[in-house]
Amino acid sequence: MGVGLFAAFLSIFYGLYAVGLVRVQNPTAILYVLSSLVGGNLTLVTLVITINQVIISRQLGSPGELREEIENVNEFRERLFDSEDRQVVPVTPSDFLKVVLENVRRDLQRLGGLTADAADDGLREDANRLVTDLTDHVDTVTTLIEESESGTFNTLSVLLTTNYADRIYQLRRLKSSYRESLSDEATAALEEVVAGLQETDVARQYFKTLYIQTELAYVSRVLLYAGVVSETVLLSALLVLSSSSGTTTPEALPPAVAPGLAAVGLLPLSVLFSYVLRLAVVTQRTVAITPFTTPEQEDELDV
Template sequence: MSSTENDSSPESPSNDIAQRSKSRNQVLEWILIEGNRLLITVGGSAMIFVLFLLLSHYGVIAFTNENSVTRMASGMIAGTFSLVTLVVSVNQLILSQEFSPAGDFRDRLDGVLDFRQDVEQMAGVPATPAAPSQILLLLATAIQHRANSLATALGDHDDEEYRARAVQFANSVAESTEQIDKSLDQTGETAFDTLSVAVNYDDVWQLYATKHLRNDASSLSEETAQNFDDLIDLLQLFRIAQEHFKTVYLQRELTRFSQLTIYCGIPAVLAAVLITVLYGDIGGGTIAVMYLPYVTSFLATLVFVPLVLLAAYILRTATLTRRSAAIGPILPQKDSNEGPFEVSYNENQ
């Protein structure tokens, strides 16, 4: 295999986590990831309530026709039952992953213990921390230390062009890990905060670039090669930690969503039933006409709460999963012409 360097720099395109976060649309980012799901649900439900009132005020919809309102309420009851049933099915799927015989559970436990042992060996600590945020910081510190050691070891490399490129990359890795500590200080140390920081860290790109630079060198000293190998191992451990955090977090998040859907689903069904009862009189609503838009809009909003809750949770889980979908040094979000490395088949092999 042969490779040539194009005009791009081997620095990660998302080197600075904080700078990349600021460049995004902050409102959209808050809705998709950062915002409290319950707060977003309340805000979305309030917007639906206001929308109903505005449509009624401008004559787009009317709450005086009992036939249309009761048909709408019947559809709401059926839809709410379907949504609750779907969520219960999702919850059963999650629970099925927790039920396993002793042998399967032992394999899972051995996998976690092996990972913790690898972290202890690479980081030189007596025991891997229990808190996810501390594991992340430990791995980031180890990656930073190894990247700095790599930059120092590359100082006496014979190829000046390769040395400049590799040292630049090692320094960019060291700088990017500093942002993890800063990001956790700004956001917090909860399970979601840890996962959010881990997902934003461009470990997949760094693993790809490290492997390329390691294998593209014509010759490496023993110390430099060892630093390359250690950096690759640490980046792989970081990726494993990220996937483990994501799995645990999504299990907890979806379980919490299932609970909240049941809590909101029962009032939603009752609200739809109340709409039907409210318009049970053959002459129309059983309360004064001036109050019908407010009462009916409020009850209809309650029916929509489980749907808004579903949207709030799915937006976060889907966004996190999409941003961390790559396994290993495979970058599906990159264009085929993106550098910094151009690789072609070597016919002499």
């Protein structure tokens, strides 16, 4: 997206130059523009990298803190698969999430089987509708994971429009509405489904944390590259313009170069915009953790 935004700036500026709306004749005006871009980019790059480094520094810790974090993550992983005959728990986000969803699907089928012969027609119909809806959702998400690459963002992206708080609310409303009609086995199966969805949401939030930390580190590096290129080009143009004592743009810096310089000056902003926009979308769509939700998450379409 950053490259696309830079190309858009380049097209707009050269488009204005081509139709004659931009005429570069006074080097003094260009000096002011280039000076502003140099100072603005230095401030932008310095500020963003400083903020990112503060956030990334949270990954640092003492051996005791790191050991505690590892134990907490391992406890979470092993708790999900206590009932599974698995020697090794998957370590990649996509494989891990697929196994979690397999457990949820298994519990859903068990719940559907236990309520299929219920004497209460309302319970039978509502349970069948809910089980079918959730099973279709699990199958759809599993298919999307299998079709996508195994990266953290690809795994996270298939869950961005999923509102687990609403689905858990529907399950608990079913339990509350048919408390007398549900058997003990069906109630236990329903609670297993709820627990599975909660753990899936925890996994989603953890993957989001990993993704944001990775992106913040990456954007710092890319922004440094873009900042160095931008500042080098702009400062070179400033030196060329400063060497001229005339009132027109020197031949060493033709007027047709000015729109390109303006686009290069906005290169760091293009990079920052592309990464911050994606981070903002991910955060907005997963800001609330079960059992709560937000109006923004309510407005999203479920997978």
